[in-house]
Amino acid sequence: MNLTLKIWRQKDSKSKGQMVDYKVTDISEHMSFLEMMDVLNEQLINTGEEPVAFDHDCREGICGMCSMYINGEAHGPDRGVTTCQLHMRMFNDGDTIYIEPFRAKAFPVIKDLVVDRTSFERIQQAGAFISVNTSGNTQDANAIPISKHDADEAMDAAACIGCGACVASCKNSSAMLFVGAKVSQYALLPQGKIEATDRVLNMVAQMDAEGFGNCTNTGACEIECPKGISLENIARMNREYLKASF
């Protein structure tokens, strides 16, 4: 198929960006979206233009690196996938596709489609860990049984890949699905309980300091999340936060 791409180009964080039109031809429906971008970049290099910078790495939907706003949706029109798993069969010959970086105050653009998500890093450093020595002198792993239900729920929360689609999809640029998922994982496990109060207070404080907005229960984050992280995690974080506040 032949496509028209309208892509956000921005030299660096200080420059002003703009949408630029490109044409790509002979795109196979079997290509992934990023392979289509590779084709475009090869074409740009061959004509002496600078290729479009975009973040990507594992290309199997798990590293969380790829991030693009495609036709007004984080990771594009398919459900439950990252951009690298989005296939061109979702598009039609002759389509015009809008490609933009994830938009949020806390995700400043570095170049073209690449944004800075280190605000997520700082939130994690504010308490997304269990304070255990890494010396290997821990007790036997089966010493504290954990119900299968709790372990499974903790796993579902822990499946978050930190891509930031939740933030990009939220009209308030809220990071509460991301933070809620991490708070939930530890809240559900006996090992994480002792520090629960500090964890949720510190992580929420850092989230606010980074400039993420609040949650107004629209639910766009859950719909756009490539890993199906549930809104229940936000509710659990709120409960943990209330408990910690009194």
Next chain:
Amino acid sequence: MATLDSKIPKGPLKDKWTTYKDTINLVNPANKRNIDIIVVGTGLAGGSASATLAELGYNVKAFAYQDSPRRAHSIAAQGGINAAKNYQGDGDSFYRLFYDTVKGGDYRSREANVYRLAEVSANIIDQCVAQGVPFARDYGGLLDNRSFGGVLVSRTFYAKGQTGQQLLLGAYSAMNRQIARGKIEMFNRHEMLDVVKVDGKARGIIARNLITGELERHSAHAVVIATGGYGNVYFLSTNAMGSNATAAWKIHKKGAFFANPCYTQIHPTCIPRSGDYQSKLTLMSESLRNDGRIWVPKKMEDVMAIREGRKKPTDLSEDERDYYLERRYPAFGNLVPRDVASRAAKERCDAGYGVNATGEAVYLDFKSAIERYGREQAKLHHISNPSEKEVYDLGKGIVEAKYGNLFQMYEKIVDENPYETPMMIYPATHYTMGGVWVDYNLMTTVDGLYCIGEANFSDHGANRLGASALMQGLADGYFVLPYTIGDYLANDIRTGKIPTDTKEFDEVEKEVKDRLDFFINNKGKHSVDYYHKKLGKIMWDKVGMARNAKGLTEAMAEIKALREDFWKNVKVTGALNEMNPELEKAGRVADFLELGELFAKDALMREESCGGHFREESTELDGLQKGEAKRNDKDFAFVAAWEYKGEPADAVLHKEELEFKDIELKQRSYK
């Protein structure tokens, strides 16, 4: 010249690690505060090492080329992690894990390292659970286990199909705790471009800030390389696109020997390539072979009919199908180890029986599993005389519960429903067993320069069993390196800060800068990917699963010619002092163009078949094993460690003879 001293402690295998730990030098906690360590790479090995070294009190500087340690490719590992816990009471022990690993590696790994790995494996699980890793649990609340190829016990711990992700996030959380405490200084979006030696010791690195393009000097008392494998030398592989060999290759050029470069695992169950635009390959978990039957059509006319769309695989009756693994290996059938399954698929496709347009695919069929489970379920549900549809629906439910996420992933990529029509699979490059040579302390042939995880060579021999890569990464980082590095650093407590304004740093920074300048100013004809794809094709065709002397000799010449053309005609867009992904790629592909040639040279030297490396000249000619790979213990039971001498073709071979005192070397048979 450096000599190969493996520094394996004396004494019985079982006591080596304990005795070693009891007798090495320690660094006083107050002195640890004055010692800096650089860790390059923050996957399972680098992340766990950074966290633990910081916990011990050292000042750690950690470097990741990504925006976060959580993106390291360890995150993509699916199946699980082995540990000799014997929770199942099925007879597992340190010795058995050790034995399975050495045998699975075709007797080309170092006994002492592997035994230590087996010993610390149980600790890893305890550590990760304490960190909040949500491993699968049974209904009694205890940890669940499953079995993996090549072993007879259930010792694999797992977190759904995302074990690597959860273990990495565990190490990442431990890192975050240390970053918050200020004990780890984290350098995201930085790439190490060379190592700096002072008086023969590794004392720092030159890194490029990938956002601003600036070159930075960082000094330390020791440098640890934990940058993973080099499978992307094939261009198409299951590795992340950014996985590269640069750090490992740069230290090789500065004196670290490179061991067994030709040992690369080809994984049998990947989604086949669909066209020339393809950027990478996707692995489907090996666990699928527990229930899937692998076949190709018996008759060539059926192959053609399928390729041309005139027939569907489901149109072929049982006796029109060639279940070639069951035919050739009746004892193990579809569950033969990865190397055997991969070679057999290639053999059928080379003979023309591949079932997709490129001729590089075989079927992995779940029809009989769905039927078998369906009949079993019908009995359990007291349904007498179930209809075919009832059987199918019940069976499908079971298969879905076991492999649903993998089936969904397949359907997303291939756009075919694998419950209705068999999956297509083909082998792909996955994990590299070769890597930087290290001694028992995980130190390279350069003083103060360490290498851990997939980037080193030591534990997996010529083949890697499932669920053992995660184990080695975490063992090295959490439990081995933190001890061994102290023994070395104990001599450094009076050294003080290492200055970076010295001639050694000047020189290496200039080398790095000249190379980057060259790329930007070259204004050649071809893109970096153009060269990478060409290299990948040579590697796959001539240095892939089956190799012969003629092909390998040709490959060496072709890679050399390609490399020369690269340095004349490569085109890199953009500028030096900005984010420039093309420039990053250019440096990495330049390194692959050298490594690829050494890889072929190593394969040419190794005139035996072992692990996944089938040397066509070394085949069993008769008997039960006729046509199978033939290992040669008499002449090749050694580690090939290459010393850099300029051109890869001039590399000098050093041999570390492997001793097997506790294990009898046997032919692997799966007949």
